[in-house]
Amino acid sequence: MKEQNTMEIDVFQLLNTLWKRKLIIALVAIVTGALAFAYSSFIVKPEYTSTTRIYVVNRNQGDKPGLTNQDLQAGSYLVKDYREIILSQDVLEKVVTDLQLDMPTKNLASKIQVTVPVDTRIVSISVKDKQPEEASRIANSLREIAAQKIISVTRVSDVTTLEEARPATSPSSPNIRRNTLIGFLGGLGVVVVVVLLVELLDVRVKRPEDIEDVMQIPLLGVIPNLDKLK
Numbered sequence: 674m675k676e677q678n679t680m681e682i683d684v685f686q687l688l689n690t691l692w693k694r695k696l697i698i699a700l701v702a703i704v705t706g707a708l709a710f711a712y713s714s715f716i717v718k719p720e721y722t723s724t725t726r727i728y729v730v731n732r733n734q735g736d737k738p739g740l741t742n743q744d745l746q747a748g749s750y751l752v753k754d755y756r757e758i759i760l761s762q763d764v765l766e767k768v769v770t771d772l773q774l775d776m777p778t779k780n781l782a783s784k785i786q787v788t789v790p791v792d793t794r795i796v797s798i799s800v801k802d803k804q805p806e807e808a809s810r811i812a813n814s815l816r817e818i819a820a821q822k823i824i825s826v827t828r829v830s831d832v833t834t835l836e837e838a839r840p841a842t843s844p845s846s847p848n849i850r851r852n853t854l855i856g857f858l859g860g861l862g863v864v865v866v867v868v869l870l871v872e873l874l875d876v877r878v879k880r881p882e883d884i885e886d887v888m889q890i891p892l893l894g895v896i897p898n899l900d901k902l903k
Contacts, residue, residue: 686872687869687872687873690868690869690872691865691868691869694868697864697868698861698864698865698868701860701861701863701864702857702858702860702861702864703857703860704860705856705857705859705860705861705863706853706854706856706857706860707856708856709852709853709855709856709857709859710849710852710853710856712852713847713848713849713852713853714849717846717847718803719803719844719846719847720801720802720803720844720845720846721801721802721803721804721805721808721840721841721843721844721845722799722800722801722808722841722845722846723799723800723802723805723808723809723811723812723838723839723840723841724797724798724799724800724812724836724838725797725798725812725813725815725816725834725836725837725838726795726796726797726798726834726835726836727795727796727798727816727819727820727832727833727834727835728794728795728796728832728833728834728835729755729794729796729823729829729831729832729833730794730829730830730831730832730833753789754826754827755787755789755796755819755823755827756787756789756796758819758822758823758826758827759785759787759796759798759815759819759822759823760782760785760787761822762778763822764815764818764819764822765778765781765782766778767818768781768811768814768815768818769781771814771818772810772811772814774811781811784800784801784802784808784811785798785799785800785815786798786799786800786801787799795835798812798815798816798819798838799812800812800815800838801845801846805840805841805842806840808838808840808841809838809839809840809841812838813837813838816834816837816838820832820834
């Protein structure tokens with residue numbers, strides 16, 4: 674049988690190596706964090722998000738005011754349909770035409786996020802843009818056009834506006850604090866892994882115990898370094 678080559682890992686030795694390289698590790702982490710901060714602050718253009726919300730009534734309530742459990746159950750199945758209708762090609766094309774947007778519908782769709790809170794009949798429409806006024810303008814136009822389309826396709830009785838989109842006062846992205854932290858931790862993790870790999874792959878004899886591990890014979894003695902004794 675062939676002997677299997679095994680490598681013992683001295684955890685304390687690895688920790689000692691990391692401690693000796695602490696200045697390099699800290700420097701790399703600080704540099705990568707600073708680069709992430711600079712990239713997020715000065716290179717990436719900020720984007721603003723405006724959100725509008727609508728409420729969809731699933732039946733004609735002229736003679737029966739209020740909502741029944743049946744209405745809520747039916748609405749829960751339709752909310753996914755509402756999302757697809759809002760992002761449909763017909764709706765997006767009309768928004769582009771009405772607002773005279775200089776972009777294809779594919780680019781417009783990438784700016785839009787439609788969410789439906791669980792167990793509700795409320796649909797939130799959020800739009801991102803580099804200009805806060807443009808984001809709110811697109812969101813409100815999309816809401817109006819989508820409401821008409823939802824009524825015509827699903828035959829619901831009404832789509833009520835709960836909240837109009839307003840220009841955001843602060844950017845929603847980039848998240849400078851999060852990106853800086855990711856850059857710092859990413860640089861820290863990479864340099865730690867590199868230092869540990871270099872240490873593990875280094876086959877040079879550094880300690881008396883290394884001779885015993887490699888040659889499998891007992892160590893009889895150690896010749897001192899006379900220069901260090903002077």
